[in-house]
Amino acid sequence: MDLEQYQETIEGYLENSLPPDERTLFEKEMAHNPDLKAEVMKHILANEAVGILIEDKIRANLEKVIAKDKAGQTITKDKKPVVRKLFTPMRIAAGIVLLITAVWVFSQFSGHSDNALTAKFYQEASTGTLLGAGSSDVTIEDGQTAMFKEKDLEKAISIFSNIPETDPNYLTAKYYLGHCLLQQNSYSEAANAFGMVYVTMDLPQFINREEVNWNWMLAKLGAGATEEAENTIDQILKNPEGAYFQKAKELEKSLTSIWR
Amino acid sequence: MKDDTIIAAMKAGGREQEKALSYIYHNEDYRKGVRYVVNNFRQLRSEDWEGIFHEGIVHLTKCLVMEKFRQETSLKNYFLGICRNKCREMVRKDKKTPPTLDLPPEDPDQVKSPLEIMLGEELKDMLRAAVKMMSKRCQEILQLKAMSYSMKEIAEELELSGERVAITYNSRCKQQLKNKLQENPNLLNILREYRWI
Numbered sequence: 345m346d347l348e349q350y351q352e353t354i355e356g357y358l359e360n361s362l363p364p365d366e367r368t369l370f371e372k373e374m375a376h377n378p379d380l381k382a383e384v385m386k387h388i389l390a391n392e393a394v395g396i397l398i399e400d401k402i403r404a405n406l407e408k409v410i411a412k413d414k415a416g417q418t419i420t421k422d423k424k425p426v427v428r429k430l431f432t433p434m435r436i437a438a439g440i441v442l443l444i445t446a447v448w449v450f451s452q453f454s455g456h457s458d459n460a461l462t463a464k465f466y467q468e469a470s471t472g473t474l475l476g477a478g479s480s481d482v483t484i485e486d487g488q489t490a491m492f493k494e495k496d497l498e499k500a501i502s503i504f505s506n507i508p509e510t511d512p513n514y515l516t517a518k519y520y521l522g523h524c525l526l527q528q529n530s531y532s533e534a535a536n537a538f539g540m541v542y543v544t545m546d547l548p549q550f551i552n553r554e555e556v557n558w559n560w561m562l563a564k565l566g567a568g569a570t571e572e573a574e575n576t577i578d579q580i581l582k583n584p585e586g587a588y589f590q591k592a593k594e595l596e597k598s599l600t601s602i603w604r
Numbered sequence: 605m606k607d608d609t610i611i612a613a614m615k616a617g618g619r620e621q622e623k624a625l626s627y628i629y630h631n632e633d634y635r636k637g638v639r640y641v642v643n644n645f646r647q648l649r650s651e652d653w654e655g656i657f658h659e660g661i662v663h664l665t666k667c668l669v670m671e672k673f674r675q676e677t678s679l680k681n682y683f684l685g686i687c688r689n690k691c692r693e694m695v696r697k698d699k700k701t702p703p704t705l706d707l708p709p710e711d712p713d714q715v716k717s718p719l720e721i722m723l724g725e726e727l728k729d730m731l732r733a734a735v736k737m738m739s740k741r742c743q744e745i746l747q748l749k750a751m752s753y754s755m756k757e758i759a760e761e762l763e764l765s766g767e768r769v770a771i772t773y774n775s776r777c778k779q780q781l782k783n784k785l786q787e788n789p790n791l792l793n794i795l796r797e798y799r800w801i
Contacts, residue, residue, distance in 0.1 A: 351775070386782040389791070393731035393781060394750040395666065397743060400732070402621070402665040406658065409626045 347383045354387050462566035465595050467558050469523040472550020482506050484513040497524045519551050531566030558588045607679040614668040637684045647695045660687040671752040730791045734784040742777035
C-alpha cells in the first residue's frame with residue numbers, strides 16, 4: 345500500500361479540515377487498515393513532537409517572565425538593598441562610633457578604676473641613708489640595687505621580705521617592700537607593709553610619713569578597702585597645707601566621678 | 605490588553621510573546637480565576653494553584669500559537685477551561701488512574717488530543733529527543749507548519765526560494781521525524797501498550 349498518497353488526507357484528518365463524509369470514509373478505512381492507522385499515529389506523534397518543541401520555547405519564555413518577576417521582587421527588595429546600601433556605610437559609621445564610644449567608655453571606666461587610680465596617684469619611694477649593715481646574708485642595699493637600678497621588683501620584694509626584724513633597716517625594708525608590692529599590684533601586702541611603717545613612731549629620717557600614708561591609702565584603695573581609703577583622703581583634705589592636699593582633691597574628684 | 609492583541613503577540617513569538625505572557629502572568633483576574641478553579645477541586649491543595657497557573661499559561665500559549673483557539677469564548681474563559689482540565693489531570697495523576705485513549709475531553713472547547721492526555725513525561729522526553737535530533741531548519745519548518753503558517757509564509761519566513769521548496773522541505777522533514785520516531789523501540793512499545801498501533 346502506498347501511504348504517500350494518504351499524507352494530505354492524514355494531515356486534513358488531523359487538522360479537522362476534511363469534509364464530514366470524507367472524514368467518515370477515512371475513519372472506516374483506518375479501522376480496516378492497520379498500516380494506515382500506524383501512519384496516522386506516526387503523524388500524530390510527529391505533530392506532538394513539534395508541539396513539545398513549541399511548548400518548550402513557550403515554557404522558556406514564561407520562565408523568563410517568572411524570573412523577571414522574581415527579579416522585580418528582588419528589585420523591590422533591591423529597593424531595600426538600596427536603603428541597605430545606604431545603611432551599610434551608616435552601619436559602619438555607627439559601628440565605628442560605637443567602638444570609639446566603647447573604647448572611650450572603657451578607658452574612662454578603666455581610668456577611674458581603683459587600680460588605675462592607684463597607679464596614677466602612686467608616689468615614688470624616697471631614698472636616704474641607711475642605718476648600717478645588718479647581720480643577715482641579704483642586705484637592704486641588694487634590695488635597693490634590685491629595685492632602683494635593676495628594676496627587678498620580684499627580686500627586690502624577695503630581698504626586702506627576708507630582711508629580719510633584727511636588722512636596723514627593717515622598717516626601711518618594709519617601706520621599700522610596700523613600694524615594690526604596690527607597683528606589682530599586690531595591694532593587700534603593700535597595705536600591710538605601709539601600715540606597719542606608718543604606725544611606727546621612729547621612722548628613718550628620709551621616710552616621709554605623709555608619703556607613706558598616701559601610698560598606704562592607695563594600697564587600701566587598690567585592695568578594695570575603698571571606705572578606709574576615703575577616710576584617709578578626708579583626713580588629708582582637712583589640711584590644705586599638707587603635701588598631698590592637691591593630690592587628694594584630684595583623687596577625690598576621680599573617686600566621685602560618674603565613670604566609677 | 606485585548607484578546608486579539610494577546611493572541612497576536614503570542615503568535616509573534618519572541619519579545620512580543622514575552623510581553624503577552626507577562627501580561628497574563630501578572631493579570632489578577634486570571635490569577636483569581638485559577639485560584640477559584642483550583643479551590644473547586646477538593647482533592648487539590650490551595651497552593652497547587654500556582655503550578656496549574658503556569659502550566660495553563662504554557663498550554664494556552666501553545667493553543668494560540670498553533671491556532672487551536674477558535675475564539676468561541678473569551679481568552680480568559682478559554683484559559684480557565686485549560687486550567688480546569690489541568691486540575692482534572694492532576695487529580696487523575698494523584699489517583700494513579702492509567703490514562704486511556706478513550707478518555708473524553710471534559711471541556712469541549714479544549715483542543716486536547718487523547719495522546720496529549722496520555723503523554724507522560726517519559727514519552728514527551730522521547731518525542732523531544734527525536735525532534736531535537738533533526739536539523740535546525742527542519743525544526744523551524746515543522747514548527748511554523750504547526751503554527752499554521754502557510755507554505756508561502758514559511759518560504760518567506762525562512763527565506764526559501766518559493767512555496768514549492770517549502771512544501772518539499774516540510775514533507776521531507778515530516779518524514780524524517782516520523783522515521784526517527786519509528787526508530788525508537790521504547791516509543792513503539794508504549795504505543796503498543798496503549799493499543800495505538
